[in-house]
Amino acid sequence: MMIxxxxxxxxxxxxxxxxxxxxxxxxxGPDSIALADIMRRLQNKYNLKIIIAHxxxxxxxxxxxxxxxxxxxxxxxxxxxxxxxxLKVPSFARENKLSMETAARVLRYRFLRKIKxxxxxVKIATAHHLNDQAETFLQHLIRGAGSEGLSGIxxxxxxxxxxxxxxxxxxxxxxxxxxxxxxxxxETNLSLxxxxxxxxxxxxxxxERYNINVVKSICNSxxxxxxxxxxxxxxxxxLYDENCKQEKNTIVLxxxxxxxxxxxxxxxxxxxxxxKMQGNLENIGFKHIDKIDKFLxxxxxxxxxxxxxxxxxxxxxxxxxxxxxxxDIVLLGNYNFKIEMNSTIVLPDNSIIEMKQVDKPFKIxxxxxxxxxxxxxxxxxxxxxxxxxxxMMPKGLNGTKKVKDIFIDRKIPAKLRDTVPLVCDERGIIWxxxxxxxxxxxxxxxxxxxxxxxxxxx
Amino acid sequence: MMIxxxxxxxxxxxxxxxxxxxxxxxxxGPDSIALADIMRRLQNKYNLKIIIAHxxxxxxxxxxxxxxxxxxxxxxxxxxxxxxxxLKVPSFARENKLSMETAARVLRYRFLRKIKxxxxxVKIATAHHLNDQAETFLQHLIRGAGSEGLSGIxxxxxxxxxxxxxxxxxxxxxxxxxxxxxxxxxETNLSLxxxxxxxxxxxxxxxERYNINVVKSICNSxxxxxxxxxxxxxxxxxLYDENCKQEKNTIVLxxxxxxxxxxxxxxxxxxxxxxKMQGNLENIGFKHIDKIDKFLxxxxxxxxxxxxxxxxxxxxxxxxxxxxxxxDIVLLGNYNFKIEMNSTIVLPDNSIIEMKQVDKPFKIxxxxxxxxxxxxxxxxxxxxxxxxxxxMMPKGLNGTKKVKDIFIDRKIPAKLRDTVPLVCDERGIIWxxxxxxxxxxxxxxxxxxxxxxxxxxx
Numbered sequence: 054m055m056i057x058x059x060x061x062x063x064x065x066x067x068x069x070x071x072x073x074x075x076x077x078x079x080x081x082g083p084d085s086i087a088l089a090d091i092m093r094r095l096q097n098k099y100n101l102k103i104i105i106a107h108x109x110x111x112x113x114x115x116x117x118x119x120x121x122x123x124x125x126x127x128x129x130x131x132x133x134x135x136x137x138x139x140l141k142v143p144s145f146a147r148e149n150k151l152s153m154e155t156a157a158r159v160l161r162y163r164f165l166r167k168i169k170x171x172x173x174x175v176k177i178a179t180a181h182h183l184n185d186q187a188e189t190f191l192q193h194l195i196r197g198a199g200s201e202g203l204s205g206i207x208x209x210x211x212x213x214x215x216x217x218x219x220x221x222x223x224x225x226x227x228x229x230x231x232x233x234x235x236x237x238x239x240e241t242n243l244s245l246x247x248x249x250x251x252x253x254x255x256x257x258x259x260x261e262r263y264n265i266n267v268v269k270s271i272c273n274s275x276x277x278x279x280x281x282x283x284x285x286x287x288x289x290x291x292l293y294d295e296n297c298k299q300e301k302n303t304i305v306l307x308x309x310x311x312x313x314x315x316x317x318x319x320x321x322x323x324x325x326x327x328x329k330m331q332g333n334l335e336n337i338g339f340k341h342i343d344k345i346d347k348f349l350x351x352x353x354x355x356x357x358x359x360x361x362x363x364x365x366x367x368x369x370x371x372x373x374x375x376x377x378x379x380x381d382i383v384l385l386g387n388y389n390f391k392i393e394m395n396s397t398i399v400l401p402d403n404s405i406i407e408m409k410q411v412d413k414p415f416k417i418x419x420x421x422x423x424x425x426x427x428x429x430x431x432x433x434x435x436x437x438x439x440x441x442x443x444x445m446m447p448k449g450l451n452g453t454k455k456v457k458d459i460f461i462d463r464k465i466p467a468k469l470r471d472t473v474p475l476v477c478d479e480r481g482i483i484w485x486x487x488x489x490x491x492x493x494x495x496x497x498x499x500x501x502x503x504x505x506x507x508x509x510x511x
Numbered sequence: 512m513m514i515x516x517x518x519x520x521x522x523x524x525x526x527x528x529x530x531x532x533x534x535x536x537x538x539x540g541p542d543s544i545a546l547a548d549i550m551r552r553l554q555n556k557y558n559l560k561i562i563i564a565h566x567x568x569x570x571x572x573x574x575x576x577x578x579x580x581x582x583x584x585x586x587x588x589x590x591x592x593x594x595x596x597x598l599k600v601p602s603f604a605r606e607n608k609l610s611m612e613t614a615a616r617v618l619r620y621r622f623l624r625k626i627k628x629x630x631x632x633v634k635i636a637t638a639h640h641l642n643d644q645a646e647t648f649l650q651h652l653i654r655g656a657g658s659e660g661l662s663g664i665x666x667x668x669x670x671x672x673x674x675x676x677x678x679x680x681x682x683x684x685x686x687x688x689x690x691x692x693x694x695x696x697x698e699t700n701l702s703l704x705x706x707x708x709x710x711x712x713x714x715x716x717x718x719e720r721y722n723i724n725v726v727k728s729i730c731n732s733x734x735x736x737x738x739x740x741x742x743x744x745x746x747x748x749x750l751y752d753e754n755c756k757q758e759k760n761t762i763v764l765x766x767x768x769x770x771x772x773x774x775x776x777x778x779x780x781x782x783x784x785x786x787k788m789q790g791n792l793e794n795i796g797f798k799h800i801d802k803i804d805k806f807l808x809x810x811x812x813x814x815x816x817x818x819x820x821x822x823x824x825x826x827x828x829x830x831x832x833x834x835x836x837x838x839d840i841v842l843l844g845n846y847n848f849k850i851e852m853n854s855t856i857v858l859p860d861n862s863i864i865e866m867k868q869v870d871k872p873f874k875i876x877x878x879x880x881x882x883x884x885x886x887x888x889x890x891x892x893x894x895x896x897x898x899x900x901x902x903m904m905p906k907g908l909n910g911t912k913k914v915k916d917i918f919i920d921r922k923i924p925a926k927l928r929d930t931v932p933l934v935c936d937e938r939g940i941i942w943x944x945x946x947x948x949x950x951x952x953x954x955x956x957x958x959x960x961x962x963x964x965x966x967x968x969x
Contacts, residue, residue: 194652195721197728200735248721259717263653263706270655273797277658277778281739284775288746317742320735339731 055220055228059091062219066208074102074174075214078165081107081120081237083229084180086127088217090234092178093131106136106168108161112143112153116238123237134172138164148441149387154246159440166479169212170431181206181215184222187271188252195252199339201324204279205272212432212479221268289321297326302399303376304330308349308368319346326375327364332390332398332436336361349373362401389437392476394427394504398436402472405509406436406486414496414503421487421509425494427502432479436486438471445482448490456482459489476506513678513686517549520677524666532560532632533672536623539565539578539695541687542638544585546675548692550636551589564594564626566619570601570611574696581695592630596622606899607845612704617898624937627670628889639664639673642680645729646710653710657797659782662737663730669890670937679726747779755784760857761834762788766807766826777804784833785822790848790856790894794819807831820859847895850934852885852962856894860930863967864894864944872954872961879945879967883952885960890937894944896929903940906948914940917947934964 063069077092079085092103107124109117121137128135146156165177186205193202208218217225229236260267296310304326311319323345327337341360348358352368359365367374377399392398397407414424443456460470465488474486483494486508496503521527535550537543550561565582567575579595586593604614623635644663651660666676675683687694718725754768762784769777781803785795799818806816810826817823825832835857850856855865872882901914918928923946934942941952944966954961 194732195718195725195728197722197724197731199732200739203732203736251721256717256721259714260653263709263714264655266655267653270653273655274652274657274661277775277797278661278736278739280773280775280778281658281736281743284773285739285742287773315738315742315745317735317738320738339735 055224056091056094058219059216060095062208063095063214063216068178068209068214068216069099069101069176072100073176074104074172076104076106076165076169076172076174076177078161078177078179079105079107079124081124083234083236084182084217084222084225086124086234086236087225087228088178088180089124089127089133090228090232092216093133102174104134104136104168104172104174106165107138108164109137109139110142110157110161111140112157120237127234136168136172140164145441151387166212166431170480176212176214178214178216180217180225182217182220182222182225183272184253184257184268186218186275187257187268188249190271190275191252191256192249197338199324200278200282200285201334203275204282205275207279285317285321286325288318289325292318292322293325299329299397302330302397302405303374306373306375307371308373309371312349316346319349327360329396330364330375330377330399331362332392345373387438387440389435392434392436394434400436400474404474406474406476407505407507407509408434408476409505411503411505414505420489422505422507423484423490424496425483425490425504425506426496426500427504428500429494430478430483430504434476434478434483436474436476439473439475443475443482445485445489445491446493448492448495450492456485459485463488474508513682514549514552516677517674518553520666521553521672521674526636526667526672526674527557527559527634530558531634532562532630534562534564534623534627534630534632534635536619536635536637537563537565537582539582541692541694542640542675542680542683544582544692544694545683545686546636546638547582547585547591548686548690550674551591560632562592562594562626562630562632564623565596566622567595567597568600568615568619569598570615578695585692594626594630598622603899609845624670624889628938634670634672636672636674638675638683640675640678640680640683641730642711642715642726644676644733645715645726646707648729648733649710649714650707655796657782658736658740658743659792661733662740663733665737743775743779744783746776747783750776750780751783757787757854760788760855760863761832764831764833765829766831767829770807774804777807785818787851787854788822788833788835788857789820790846790850803831845896845898847893850892850894852892858894858932862932864932864934865963865965865967866892866934867963869961869963872963878947880963880965881942881948882954883941883948883962883964884954884958885962886958887952888936888941888962892934892936892941894932894934896931897933901933901940903943903947903949904951906950906953908950914943917943921946932966 069075075092077085077089079089089103089105092101095101096103105124105128107121109121111117125135125137127133140157140160142153142157142160145151145160146153149156151159168174169177189205190203193205196202206215206218208215228234257268264270292311292314296307298305306326311322314322320342323342324334324337328334337360344358345360345366348356348366348368352358354368354370356368357365363377365376367376388401390398390400392406392408395409397405399405410427411424417423439456444453445456445459446453447459456475460473465473473488475482476484476486481493482491484490484506486506527533533550535543535547537547547561547563550559553559554561563582563586565579567579569575583593583595585591598615598618600611600615600618603609603618604611607614609617626632627635647663648661651663654660664673664676666673686692715726722728750769750772754765756763764784769780772780778800781800782792782795786792795818802816803818803824806814806824806826810816812826812828814826815823821835823834825834846859848856848858850864850866853867855863857863868885869882875881897914902911903914903917904911905917914933918931923931931946932944933940934944939951940949942948942964944964
């Protein structure tokens with residue numbers, strides 16, 4: 054039985070706990086309505102609170118509104134809380150120069166996290182299944198991803214859970230028929246991603262002619278690659294702790310200590326260092342990792358290896374010094390970097406954001422530093438530049454205000470506004486770095502976890 | 512320039528050394544004639560001796576003979592030693608119940624190794640290139656291989672080297688045109704493997720419509736997976752040395768010591784143990800590794816997990832005991848297991864072959880033990896059952912004799928002949944276990960490395 058399969062998968066992977074409140078992202082298609090239906094059936098056994106959230110993308114007009122109506126009726130029938138939001142995807146995409154697909158994803162997750170906060174939910178469940186997993190694998194393989202990319206979708210990722218990563222699409226379709234759910238539409242024909250659709254509708258059926266169980270084969274491979282990759286990343290972190298030192302915007306690596314390590318481990322270490330420097334591995338490919346490794350053995354003190362994003366490596370007396378170069382500052386377009394507690398990240402303009410836990414607040418002056426209440430943080434913290442529609446509740450002010458208006462009030466020149474870093478968590482904006490703090494996160498006498506944020510400009 | 516690219520690749524991967532004698536396997540197709548041509552051009556610079564070997568498969572009659580003629584003429588033109596053999600693939604395939612493709616491969620490598628021995632060559636070069644690599648990756652992905660399979664073809668594997676694993680097919684074709692080599696045929700249309708041909712002629716061109724550089728993408732992924740896999744296997748070997756004990760036909764693993772290890776490392780350890788038990792991972796899939804890991808945590812003393820090939824695992828007071836079960840002996844068809852020095856392997860009928868280095872010969876009696884000269888071994892040692900056409904030079908006899916005739920002379924019943932293990936290296940048969948030793952490998956007063964072989968029947 055499919056419900057037992059999903060239940061077992063959820064328990065094995067710790068997707069939820071007894072008494073949890075869960076948001077189900079539900080488009081009204083077969084995958085997500087089946088997810089809503091199965092989670093509803095598990096509700097009593099685990100005393101879950103199930104909340105259905107439907108984002109109407111505002112792309113397909115009337116048909117779109119009927120999807121919303123369908124999900125709403127399902128919720129009424131089973132007495133489930135229903136949240137609906139009409140997203141303005143096309144205008145958001147236009148204003149932020151994003152693809153429709155990316156814009157839709159950003160707005161959808163913004164909406165889901167808003168509902169999550171409003172309702173006190175702990176997780177958001179999405180209906181990704183094994184066929185999605187295989188499609189993602191193939192997409193990454195074709196584009197040329199490393200083992201990170203080939204690892205695919207994970208059952209748990211932050212506050213997102215995927216209870217259906219144990220099911221094939223055909224099982225879900227059978228379930229919908231069996232329980233007469235009459236899903237509104239086939240999501241497969243809806244995706245805004247042309248390449249993804251081609252993989253789904255042409256490539257996978259083609260591969261199934263070689264092996265009817267090819268989705269299973271690919272998912273098994275993805276799982277093994279994910280496990281191996283995770284293991285090597287753990288080993289690389291150990292190597293990092295032993296041989297690297299982070300200092301402001303540089304990371305110093307003792308070359309001699311790692312020269313005899315296995316190439317797989319060294320490569321993972323290089324990727325880890327770059328991630329710590331710039332928050333992601335964007336534009337870092339196979340050939341860059343290769344170049345770094347050659348540089349480890351061939352360079353001499355003073356020689357420099359230039360990498361994308363103004364990252365450069367300098368040889369210096371038995372060390373490799375990874376640094377953000379100060380020459381040739383290039384302002385990048387949109388960025389969005391994850392920042393870990395007790396770490397610093399360097400932004401494309403070489404300014405540095407630091408976030409660290411401190412015992413108690415100390416004296417600071419100016420707008421380039423602030424304290425926030427660590428217990429109020431939701432999910433991971435990111436640093437990004439502004440997006441259209443950004444709002445916050447400025448400290449010392451009642452109510453919300455558009456970020457754009459804050460910039461105008463503070464007389465920040467229009468051409469600089471895109472370069473101002475916003476520190477955000479999954480709830481919203483924490484700090485317009487150097488400009489304005491949000492009132493929600495401010496500390497008071499009851500705060501137990503004090504977090505210090507700073508912006509340093511080079 | 513292509514020749515510099517190949518030269519650099521060979522040097523970086525240590526494919527040959529100065530003064531080496533190399534066999535080039537040359538079908539007369541574009542890939543292998545280009546390989547012959549490039550190795551010929553590198554000949555003087557590295558003082559190589561290049562020998563061309565052509566196996567005529569006896570499948571396509573006249574066209575096949577013209578291929579041989581073409582390669583021969585090339586060799587005459589450039590004054591290269593040329594070896595030709597007419598293989599009897601169809602009858603060999605029939606007699607040994609092999610696919611035409613497998614039969615052709617077995618006979619081809621047998622021929623190449625014979626020439627290698629006759630000429631004192633040290634390596635055999637084949638013309639596998641990056642497109643072959645991508646095809647192999649896809650074939651394994653579709654069939655559901657683990658990371659081992661996805662690692663693909665290696666630049667060096669035993670005595671085989673692949674100087675072209677840095678080139679795309681189109682580069683090779685361009686080279687052939689440029690130097691007017693007029694290759695005899697397009698090997699791509701020749702392969703006996705239907706699935707492989709479909710991948711080459713349909714799937715890869717299809718994938719190139721998503722990304723014109725998809726072959727590069729796939730090869731990069733394969734390389735990273737190969738490196739990571741190799742690293743994890745090294746870690747697993749360390750874990751094995753610390754926590755496993757091999758005793759005759761069992762391997763005892765201290766369960767408690769590995770329970771906290773990473774799943775990727777444990778999985779690699781299970782695969783390593785099974786490989787040591789039966790020489791390969793045949794019929795061991797994702798689900799078996801999964802089952803073993805669950806068994807590690809859930810079993811209690813006395814509980815047993817049954818795996819394919821009569822392999823079973825027993826829980827016993829904090830240990831997992833891997834063993835070949837003695838019940839339900841099933842005689843398998845053809846087998847071919849690698850055996851490492853100082854190890855034992857268990858054959859499908861539960862008899863055990865041991866191979867170990869000893870200081871000096873000791874007294875033995877009967878035919879179930881023998882000594883051989885370790886310095887005379889070529890490449891890896893395998894244990895397999897007989898194949899049609901097997902020959903050896905029986906100890907104490909001048910000249911070669913068919914294995915079949917030896918069996919007849921010794922009055923070994925026909926129905927048992929397929930179960931008699933033959934210990935072989937890449938040169939030929941070392942020992943018909945329990946029956947007859949080959950004279951080439953026998954020890955004398957000058958032997959410096961004494962290797963003891965034994966057969967134990969259960």
